[in-house]
Amino acid sequence: MKLCYYYLLLLLFLCQTATAQRQQLEQTIDSLLLADRHFPTEDKARLERYEKLYKCYAKLNQEAQVVAYTGKAMRLADKLKLPRSAGDAWYHLGYYYHSRGKYIPAEEAYKTGIKKATEIGYRQLYGDIYYNLGAMYASWPDYDKALHANLEAVAVFNELGDKESAAGCQVNIASAYKGLAQYQQAIAYLHKALEVFKNTKGNEYGIALSCSELASIYFQADEQKLGMSKTQKMQAALQYLALAEGPANQVQVYDLLGDINVTRGRIYSMNGDVEAAEHAFRKALEYNKGMTDISLYANSLLSFSEFLMSQQRYADAAPLVSEALKIGEEGKWPQVQRDAQLALSTLAEKQQQYTVALDHYKAYIRYRDQLFNEQNEREITRKRMQLDFLIKENDYKHQQHTMSLALQKRTLEATQRKQALELKERESRIQKLAFLQRQATLEREKLQKENELERQRLNANLDRKSRDEKILIQENKTKLNRNLAIFLGVILLGLSGAALLIYRANRKTAQLNRVISSQKAELEELGKVKDRILGMVSHDMRAPVNSLISFTRLLEHGNLSEDKLKAYTLSLTTTLGHASNMMDNVLNWAYSQMQGFKPELQMLDISTVVKELVDAAASDAARKKLQLNYTQDGAATAFGDVNMVALIVRNLLNNAIKFTPEGGQIAISIVQATSCLQLRISDTGVGLSAAQQEWFNSDSVAVSRSTRGTNSEKGFGLGLTLCKTFAAMMHANISAARNVQGGTTFELSMPYSQV
Structure with missing residues (x-):
């Protein structure tokens, strides 16, 4: 009773906190809009108001307003020549889409932000965007891109001396390796990150996240891959969850606390501790109930409902799944709708409501295919455009470099001609001086000898300069040839890389076509089987039903002899036995074809x-x-x-x-x-x-x-x-x-x- 009372108080507190936060955000927005109407001057103060507005709207999950005010901030930043503010706006827009599972627009916004950061040399923003891209690709999942993005971010953070952010990238890399089921590598990266977070102050969130990820890996990984028994593996997972919970409570990261309790609930459920598992799942619901990102609460509902179904508490699980589906539909979260439809299908199947289960499973397939097709179609189009642009960009760079080399050659030739003219002028001046000296009188003989000595010294200096100039020209030619060779090598490598990308894209397309053809053939074959079974059922069920109807009519008239009654009964028993055997086979075949059987x-x-x-x-x-x-x-x-x-x-x-x-x-x-x-x-x-x-x-x-x-x-x-x-x-x-x-x-x- 005390435990229920505690739950009620905590839930009431979280709901009141969420309501108060929302009201505070709405009041902040109203004051910012009022200030914007009274002070319409396009200056830095107005830019700061736009930045606060799109951040507040993001917390309230109002997408149209987020897009509108990030766009206003970008345009005003460009007008005021504040490129860093424009880059920050692209970063926040990408993070908004990213946090709501809209990965395609998030990727486009992030990449535009990277371009801005590169143009202005904004290295911190460059690293932060690649950091988020790495996390997003890991949840996409596209682990190759995730590793590349995180390695880019690590390089920037190491350059800036930001060890904590580099450790955060290592957590993202570990998440990618976890998705690839390479658990040993994931554990190694998490321990590296955890060491950094422990050795610096103010990194409680990093410690909590690293320990939570370690617990998740020990829970998911196969015992053989970890070299541990199942009991040891579960104990390690619970220990890391305990290590994560303290720092998470200290910084009040409720979404992380929700994940910690979901993992703990699954471990207790697997160990057979039903009461402790239910307690953990309810705590996860309480933490995520007050989150602005309501999809986290929907995911907690689905996790709790999965546990309840495993305990055959279908009546308790049904409202949780329905509430999660409602949240997904209202918030337009396709991932939540997909997972909720699958849970509803499983629930109906457990309750032997096979028609309802099939309807929900069809809806699940529709959402799954919709997400998969949209992401893949956009990714293929983006890859093709990126490849075309790369080829054009390389051609342009080659032309520019060729023109630059030609210009350098002409400049060098002009310099050589100028130096030759200067040399001739000096030689002419020296010859004129020698002629005047030979015409001098004997009285100036001593002076003439001194002048002759000076002339020889000047000639020696000129010869030395001439040799130095020739050596310099030769060195310039050597450097030019070496640079030309390096440039041609780079061009060759670029073309080879482009050819490899084209080859890999074609091969992937061919593989995808083969898979589609195989699946089409299987579906056509199953369709034929289904049509034939329906035809057989409609034909063979007619005779037993008609026989039963005829027999009941004869019984109504009551004029059957005992011998005829026995004969009809024996015939009807045989016919209905055939129909029963036929329906058993049809139901068994249909059950074997259901997904998840x-x-x-x-x-x-x-x-x-x-x-x-x-x-x-x-x-x-x-x-x-x-x-x-x-x-x-x-x-x-x-x-x-x-x-x-x-x-x-x-x-x-x-x-x-x-x-x-x-x-x-x-x-x-x-x-x-x-x-x-x-x-x-x-x-x-x-x-x-x-x-x-x-x-x-x-x-x-x-x-x-x-x-x-x-x-x-x-x-x-x-x-x-x-x-x-x-x-x-x-x-x-x-x-x-x-x-x-x-x-x-x-x-x-x-x-x-x-x-």
Whole structure:
């Protein structure tokens, strides 16, 4: 009672907190809009109002207003020549779409923000956007892009000396590796990030997130991959959840606290602690109830409903799933709608409401395909445009570089000509000076000798400068040739990369086409099977119903003799028995085709199942004067589903009785082979035709043609198809062969252990 009271108080507090936050945001928006009307001057103050407005609208999840005011902020920032503010607006718009699962517009906004950051050298924004892109690609999931984006962000943060943000990227990289089921690498990256967060102050959120991710990995990973037992793995997960909860409570990160309690609830549920599991799921609901992002609350509802369904509490689970679907429809969250439809289908199936389950499952398929097709179509178009732009950009850069080289060459030639003219002028001046010196008088002989010495010294300097200039020219030529070679190499690598991208795109397209063709063929084949089954049902159900109607009318008149009544009753019993057997086969076939149907495989005593069915068929065999012989070779245990084995044996025995004439024999034997247990049912009847035997031993899913038995017994044609389908589901093998003395031998080979 105290616990319920605590829950009620906490839920009331969170609801009041959420309402108060919303009212505060609306008041802030009203004051900002009023200020914008009174002060319409386009200045920095108005830009700051726009920034506050789109952030407030984002918290209220009003998409139209977010888009409108980010656009106004971008335009005003460009007008005021404040490119950093424009880049920040693109970043917040991308984050808004990202946080609501709209990955395509989020990616476009982020990439525009990266372009802005690159143009203005805004390295911090460049790193922050790639950080968010890495997290988004990991949840897309596109793990190759996620790793690339996070590595880009790590490089920038290391350059800026921002160790905490680099550690955050390592958490994102770990998330990508977790999605790829490479758990050891994910754990290694999380421990690196956790070490950084622990060694710096104010990183409680980073510590909580890292520990929560470690707990999730230990819960999900296979024991063999971790080298741990199941008990050790669950204990490690619970320990990390405890380590995460303290810092998360300290900084009041309610969405993370919700995730921690969902994971804890699943662990307790798996360990069989139902009360503790329910307590954890309810705490997750309470934390996410007050979040502005209501999709988190919807996901918590679905997780709790999954637990309730596992406990067969379907009445408690139904309103939770309905509320989650309502949230998804009102907030236009396609992922939430998809998951809620799947949960409703599972719930209806558990309650044996198969028509309702099928309707919800069709809705789930529609949302799943819608999300998949939209993302892939936009991604293919974006890739094609990106490749075309890259090729054009490389051509343009090549032309610009060629023109630059030509301009440099002409500049160098002009410099050389100028230097040659200067040299000639100096030589002419020196020659003129020498001529004047030779014309001097003897009285100036001493001065002439001094001038001659000066001339020689000048000549030596000129020669040295000339040699230096020649060496410089040669070095410039060498550098030019080396730069040209490097440029050509870069161009070659770029073209090779583009060719590789084109090749990979074509190969992926071809693979996708093959998958689509295969799926189309399977759907066409299943459609044909469904049409034929419906045709058979509509035809074969008419006779039993008409017989029953005729019999009731005869009973109404009351003029039947006892002999006629017995004859009609025997005929009606046979007809209704055929109809019942036919409907059992149709329902079993339909159930086997439902998505999510799985056999309950376990070790079985096959002899017990077979003996019961042989005893049940003895009366039918006696009516046709058939001899039933059952033999068993030692123990008869194998791995399979008891209901599927019973259905296969029952159909094969019914077929043997149906197609064996009076006085014939039916032999049932169980033989222990080296790698499997073999169940054989052999008869001396009419046997399968060559075409029927080839069909049965093939992989075809088509329904065989129904034929009448030796006493004109009716059939439906679905029994052998069910035998093939269920044998494949149990990882068993079934085959048919004609006997030398006539008739057919069916052999069911079942494994001794789980495959």
